[in-house]
Amino acid sequence: xxxxxxxxxxxxxxxxxxxGVGLLITLIGLVTDATPAKGYFFAGVxxxxxxxxxxxxxxxxxx
Numbered sequence: 001x002x003x004x005x006x007x008x009x010x011x012x013x014x015x016x017x018x019x020g021v022g023l024l025i026t027l028i029g030l031v032t033d034a035t036p037a038k039g040y041f042f043a044g045v046x047x048x049x050x051x052x053x054x055x056x057x058x059x060x061x062x063x
Contacts, residue, residue: 022050025043026043
């Protein structure tokens with residue numbers, strides 16, 4: 001496994017974790033009704049960043 005593949009795999013894993021954490025924050029906030037608006041904003045940012053990392057990985061691995 002070369003450096004580019006290793007970097008792509010790391011970005012894919014981090015992106016998946018960011019999406020998962022963002023969705024988990026949203027789910028817990030909806031269930032407990034204790035999350036302020038800033039929490040939902042942070043969760044949204046995590047999901048967007050995670051999606052971007054996953055897209056970057058898909059483009060990188062395609063080359």
